[in-house]
Amino acid sequence: MNLLIKSATVVDPASPFNNKVADILIEKGIITKIAKSINEDVKTVEAKGYYLSPGFFDLNCNVGELGLETKEDLQTGTAAAAAGGFTGIALTPNTHPPVHSKAEVEYLLNRAKNNLVDIYPLGAISNKREGKDMAEMFDMFKSGAKAFTDGNRPVQDAGLMERALLYVQNFGAKVISYPEDTSIAGKAKVNEGVVSTMLGMKGIPALAEELMIARDLYLAEDTDSEIHFTTISTEHAVELIREGKRKGLKVTCDVAAHNLILTDEALMGFDSLYKVKPPLRTQKDVDALVAGLKDGTIDAIVSQHTPHEIEFKDVEFEVAEYGIIGLQTAFSLALQVGLPVGLIVEKLAINPRKILNIDVPTVTEGATANLVLFSADGEWEYTRANNRSKSYNSPFIGQNLKGKVLLTCNNKQISKF
Structure with a gap:
């Protein structure tokens, strides 16, 4: 090559x-x-x-394999990742069976060999992601899992979270928290506010997210542990983490690209393509998230790529599944926010790898070529034809987007687009 x-x-x-x-x-x-x-x-x-930078890295990516390959498999998931500029993805354990033992970790790593995109399975914190008993985290770590999370199931048991934070200190891994207090969120589907009232739907209060962040910050402080919060979405969540960093806590966080662009007003037509979790919030929250990226409070941007078959999304809003596919659009959405290219590279390529304590590729002589070449001005139309995912649940399909990935390079392989 x-x-x-x-x-x-x-x-x-x-x-x-x-x-x-x-x-x-x-x-x-x-x-x-x-x-x-x-x-x-x-x-x-x-x-x-055009710009050349280290390849992007996604900290929150859902691929159906194991068990849910009709949504996405490793072949289509990594193809979508490469097309979006990603040369590395961290896979959440939201599979069936979940990634809760070394067998699943080793299976995924073996399946992903010789791929342009590097795969990093995230192991579950609890057995079967049930939030009761701690999973075999050390065994998974030895097999290649770099961090642990119950994925889209928040850890409700504070004692379990405390034990996990203490346990991973023994081998240098990290706990990732999806912050939601389910006793407050309940079975609501959208953000609680003016829009939910107009729609006549029960809302998820911002408090559900913020209480969990406050709890886990206290646990991290008490145990002197590192913790990472994924897909934060509210103004006060940003303030809590900003204050935690000011106090010297070992805390990092990320935000989903679509939560930087969309607000809950997109739900006025009851379009289930906009049904995500955490839910789309208000413009005030979006502004706070963007400000948090700019001042360093928010460390990374993620795609939260969540593929679903049509029968799970093209249904009534109440029963539709959460999530959109985002690997091919995350970079474009970051540009649409108005972030400078250098900051986008920091949030999409450099910081995500630092959070997982893996080597950050560099554009220097003698280094392995792990790169993405992109245009910040070029426009492209996202269509069903150029969508590389197996699923099509994105509200951005059919739209013209700014910011085009031209080439990705990694593991002695090149993909051009």
Whole structure:
């Protein structure tokens, strides 16, 4: 795999070529030379006006395998990831069976061998994700799980969460919390507020998320543990985590790309494509999330890619499943928010890997080529034809989006789009 990328603007704070226009020569999967001008008789990509950065990494990705392959399998999931600029994805354990022992971790890693996209299975905190007994976390860690979460099931038992935080300290893993107090959220489907009242639907209060964040921050402080909150969505959640960081707690968090763009007003037509969890909140919450990204309170942006077959989404809003597919649109949505390219690379490529304590690729000579080439200005239409996922549950299909991924490169493989 030899390739010459001409006149790309490098975006990588760890590279001596950061923010500089350069030619990059890749030979056998290694960046062998970076210079102002390189002339080699190899396949060449003209990249003037485009950006080159480390490949993106998704901390919250749902792929149906194991057991739910009709929604998504590893082949289609990684294809969608590569098309969205991702060269690494962390898989939640929301499968059937769940990833709660080393057998599932090893199966996924074996299935993902020789793929352009690196796979990182996240192990369950509790056995069967039931929130009762702790799963075999150390065995899963030894087999390749870097962090532990019950996925879209919040850990309601504070004692279980405390034990998990203490236990993973012994081997340097991390606990990921999906913050929701289910006793407050109940069976509601949308954000509690003006829109839920207009729709005549019971709402999920912001308090359901914020109480769980407050609880887990106290637990992390008491145990002197690291904790990561995934898909925060409210203004006060941002404030709680900001205060936790100010106090010196070992806390990080991420936000789903669609929660940076959409508000609960999108639900006025009862379109189940907009049914997600945490639910779409208010414009005030969206503004706080964007501000949290800019000031460093929020560390990463995730796709929260959640594929579903048509029979689970093209139904009445009340019974439809939560979630949208997001791997191919996360970068475009981050641009739509108005975030600068350098900050997007930090939130999509660099910080997610730091959170999982895995090596961050760099655009330097001698480094393995783990890269994404993208345009911040180019527009593309997201269609059913160019959707790489097995599922189609995205409200953005049929829309023109800004920000186009042109090429991904990793593991001596290249995909061009």
